[in-house]
Amino acid sequence: MNLLEFSTAWEPEVLGVNNGIYQLEFDEGVFNNESESDDFFLNFPRDITKPITKPLNFNLLKEGKINDVMRYAPILKPAPYIVSEKFIEVLREFDTLPYSLEPVSFLNVNVDMKYFLFRYTYSDLSEFDVKRIIAYLGITKNSRRYYEFSDLSEFQLFNNKNKMCQIEKIEFNLQDSKVKDYVKLIKPGDMISESLANGLIDKGITGVKIGGGCIMETVD
Known part of the structure; x- marks a missing residue:
């Protein structure tokens, strides 16, 4: 998922x-x-x-x-x-x-x-069994500096010191995570499952942008 x-x-x-x-x-x-x-x-x-x-x-x-x-x-x-x-x-x-x-x-x-x-309702990243986070600093693609974290607490320390950082990818274990089809996080923001995304598209819901930013992926 x-x-x-x-x-x-x-x-x-x-x-x-x-x-x-x-x-x-x-x-x-x-x-x-x-x-x-x-x-x-x-x-x-x-x-x-x-x-x-x-x-x-x-x-x-x-x-x-x-x-x-x-x-x-x-x-x-x-x-x-x-x-x-x-x-x-x-x-x-x-x-x-x-x-x-x-x-x-x-x-x-x-x-x-x-x-x-x-x-x-807001969720917290601590509710997910996070395995890896890829974050970056920099506005343009050419200026981005990437950082990788295998521990959520390390990312949280980094984020506290670098409030402008953005998350590109979050990898998490599905079995041990409290994941829903709609997830609202302070960072990276609102996330939806691929199933919900397809449901919105199939019903012709207008005004939405899906994908193109952070992605949360399940890993073994």
Whole structure:
């Protein structure tokens, strides 16, 4: 069972806009002042059971396109995606950790299905029987410096000193790992199984980018 990096598409023809990241804006009119807004975004909980205290209203950017999975700004880091009920229907067919769906409203566009802020339970790399991690420093491929770790604690020490490092590959033992079809890690981020990836593709889920970044591979 391999896991592929999961994110949103960046192409203008998919987003409808050229920023390469998001097509929705969080409506900050729900806040009384700047201090309240800052507190909401900076202290948004990772714990999916904690209630959200403000309405989740969004505006579609001019020329932006509605997809099944979308990003927005300003972002709530633990929950970066707005997802359609169509996406959730696919996800329900797979083995996942608990997640919560917070209804959202679009103020300047009509949509033909329900959309939600997607909050998913975080996992930790310690829950996997990690055998090897390949990480790197450097922005461009030509400038990358690679580092290999056979011990998770060694990687964690390296990561603490090099917060900008990225993970290219994680090899783990499947039998002794708590692996689901959807895994959310602080680093490398959201990962999905090849089975879930195929399910999303088969159902025509729009706005997603699958693979091309970190990969988690099972080893004997």
